[in-house]
Amino acid sequence: MLAHHGNWVLIEQLYLTADQRQSHLPEETKQKDFMLRVKGFLLDEECAIGSVCTIRTKTGRIIEGKLLDIFVAFDHSFGDYVQETEYIEPSVKAIFDGGLNE
Amino acid sequence: MNKAQSILSRKNEILKKAIDVDFLKYRLSDIAFDYTRLMEDTGYPIDLAQKVQRSLGVGSTPMLELTNINTLIRKISRPGLGARLFLKDEACNLSGSFKARRAAISVYHAKKLGYPGVIAATSGNYGAAVAAMCAKLNLKCIIVQESFDSQGIYQPEILEKARAIEAYGAEVVQCSVGPELFVVFLDLLDQTGYFNASLYSPYGIAGLQTLGIECVEDIRRLTGKDPDAIVVTHAGGGNLTATAQGAKKTGCCCPIIAASVDLHGLHMASDTDFNRKSFTTGHTGFGFPFAMNPDRSDVTYSAARALRYMDSYYTVKQGEVFYMTEVLAKLEGMERGPAGNTSLAVAFSLAQSMREDQIVVVQETEYTGAGKHMNAQLSFAKKRGIKVITGDPIQEVAGENIILPSHPGLIQARPVDLDQLRYSYLRNQLKMHPDTLFSQDDILYLSQECNTSITWTETAIRQLKGDGHETK
Numbered sequence: 296m297l298a299h300h301g302n303w304v305l306i307e308q309l310y311l312t313a314d315q316r317q318s319h320l321p322e323e324t325k326q327k328d329f330m331l332r333v334k335g336f337l338l339d340e341e342c343a344i345g346s347v348c349t350i351r352t353k354t355g356r357i358i359e360g361k362l363l364d365i366f367v368a369f370d371h372s373f374g375d376y377v378q379e380t381e382y383i384e385p386s387v388k389a390i391f392d393g394g395l396n397e
Numbered sequence: 398m399n400k401a402q403s404i405l406s407r408k409n410e411i412l413k414k415a416i417d418v419d420f421l422k423y424r425l426s427d428i429a430f431d432y433t434r435l436m437e438d439t440g441y442p443i444d445l446a447q448k449v450q451r452s453l454g455v456g457s458t459p460m461l462e463l464t465n466i467n468t469l470i471r472k473i474s475r476p477g478l479g480a481r482l483f484l485k486d487e488a489c490n491l492s493g494s495f496k497a498r499r500a501a502i503s504v505y506h507a508k509k510l511g512y513p514g515v516i517a518a519t520s521g522n523y524g525a526a527v528a529a530m531c532a533k534l535n536l537k538c539i540i541v542q543e544s545f546d547s548q549g550i551y552q553p554e555i556l557e558k559a560r561a562i563e564a565y566g567a568e569v570v571q572c573s574v575g576p577e578l579f580v581v582f583l584d585l586l587d588q589t590g591y592f593n594a595s596l597y598s599p600y601g602i603a604g605l606q607t608l609g610i611e612c613v614e615d616i617r618r619l620t621g622k623d624p625d626a627i628v629v630t631h632a633g634g635g636n637l638t639a640t641a642q643g644a645k646k647t648g649c650c651c652p653i654i655a656a657s658v659d660l661h662g663l664h665m666a667s668d669t670d671f672n673r674k675s676f677t678t679g680h681t682g683f684g685f686p687f688a689m690n691p692d693r694s695d696v697t698y699s700a701a702r703a704l705r706y707m708d709s710y711y712t713v714k715q716g717e718v719f720y721m722t723e724v725l726a727k728l729e730g731m732e733r734g735p736a737g738n739t740s741l742a743v744a745f746s747l748a749q750s751m752r753e754d755q756i757v758v759v760q761e762t763e764y765t766g767a768g769k770h771m772n773a774q775l776s777f778a779k780k781r782g783i784k785v786i787t788g789d790p791i792q793e794v795a796g797e798n799i800i801l802p803s804h805p806g807l808i809q810a811r812p813v814d815l816d817q818l819r820y821s822y823l824r825n826q827l828k829m830h831p832d833t834l835f836s837q838d839d840i841l842y843l844s845q846e847c848n849t850s851i852t853w854t855e856t857a858i859r860q861l862k863g864d865g866h867e868t869k
Contacts, residue, residue, distance in 0.1 A: 311401055311577055315399040315400065315401055316575065316577060317401070317575070317576060317577060320666050321666055324666055324668040327547040327574075329573055329577045330572070331572055331573075333568070333569070333571070334569070353563075353567060354539055354567075355537075356568075356588065369556065369560045369767075371551075371556045371560070371767050372768070374553075374770065374772035374774070374775060374776030374777065377775045379775065379785045380719070380723055380775070380801065382787065383723045383724065383727070386803075387469065387724055387727065387805060390469060391465065391468060391728065
């Protein structure tokens with residue numbers, strides 16, 4: 296997929312390689328590169344996902360990174376139906392509507 | 398020297414340009430600094446802080462008596478027991494949380510000083526608060542967040558905060574897991590020349606004192622009495638510190654009670670543990686280390702010094718806070734949190750052993766939304782193999798299961814041994830200053846830091862140092 300000049304895109308930067316990371320970290324963290332993700336408007340004429348591009352961020356910073364996504368939307372949600380909490384309302388209301396000091 | 402080392406070597410120079418506080422002016426010794434004077438010098442006494450906040454849509458939030466929850470408390474308490482809970486609905490602030498009080502003063506100050514923008518390092522509600530205030534005051538804004546693990550999976554609550562920050566027109570810099578976020582933060586301050594809207598600056602804390610004042614004044618107005626306790630969700634320490642300072646300014650001397658979610662066993666810098674927790678703030682992963690070492694922050698001397706002000710400290714489990722989040726919605730018609738409901742869960746438990754005529758303030762709520770909502774968090778946890786079950790929450794193990802209490806009487810505020818926190822605080826000081834001979838002034842300072850007596854402090858230091866230490 297191609298992004299075009301002016302498109303709102305997400306890029307990723309390798310900020311610190313694993314060997315540049317702090318020494319006191321847990322092993323599972325230390326072995327991983329430290330990555331940044333930033334959004335902005337594409338400055339290149341066009342760029343394919345996975346290729347390196349340059350963007351202008353909301354504050355006007357010009358930065359370079361690997362193109363991850365184009366016209367990025369938020370799709371986080373209110374989650375799935377959670378059956379495990381069904382009992383809370385009826386059980387609490389039974390106490391609430393019942394006698395004192397049950 | 399790699400990039401991180403090079404930036405860190407310039408830390409003091411970068412931070413000095415990014416905030417107008419000359420912290421070294423307050424230095425008294427290797428150990429001590431003049432905290433009272435640091436706070437007095439902010440230039441934002443309460444009336445000015447309130448005026449700035451009013452102009453920015455912040456403060457004067459409703460104080461609501463939780464009448465139905467209070468009925469529930471009395472039904473499960475022994476006769477004559479069951480204090481009344483009042484809840485400060487801080488979700489009504491612009492941006493949806495008490496953090497707007499902190500952000501209002503910091504961002505207003507940045508504007509006054511002529512900075513072109515502000516930067517804050519936060520994965521919490523503070524990011525949205527700073528972004529909203531920057532929108533209102535027409536400043537540029539960058540928020541640096543710890544957002545995703547090495548698989549590229551985002552914590553949904555942090556993603557929601559990124560959405561809110563973007564909605565207010567700010568830039569979000571999202572980081573993978575690890576404390577190197579601080580290097581990115583310094584790097585951005587250095588590149589941009591923006592103001593450091595630190596959570597821990599005296600401006601933020603001065604701004605938040607208005608909440609402590611309102612907590613007392615609201616209760617006086619509604620009941621004609623002072624509260625008997627104020628329960629505060631505790632993480633980095635600013636919320637507790639400023640609320641206590643504000644309450645004291647009203648002449649109220651009720652206990653200030655800290656509350657955190659128990660995330661014991663999960664490492665805060667672990668890439669694999671990152672997405673195994675259902676709370677991104679208000680938990681012991683911040684609450685303990687920031688109480689024991691408040692200066693582990695992004696300013697030379699943190700203005701958030703919780704150990705000075707906490708009269709007691711309790712933890713609750715994730716399942717207990719989720720349960721109270723559901724009870725708040727179903728009995729009071731208030732869909733909030735969940736993280737901000739940590740203090741509610743603690744207060745619900747403590748109220749059962751307090752008298753009916755006593756009053757407990759639950760000091761905040763926060764907005765809920767996609768990602769933050771308890772169903773979003775419970776679904777996310779289940780997808781990662783964490784079991785959601787009903788039972789006795791005392792058996793909950795963070796990262797393995799979430800235990801929703803089978804009966805509200807099983808919600809237990811579990812006390813934290815404050816003396817252990819004080820020992821840990823002093824141990825950190827000894828580690829940082831191994832060759833220092835503590836003067837009497839240092840001992841006085843440390844006893845203030847630990848909210849304890851000079852004798853206790855001297856004895857504790859002697860015990861920690863063994864025989865090899867003397868005071869001069």
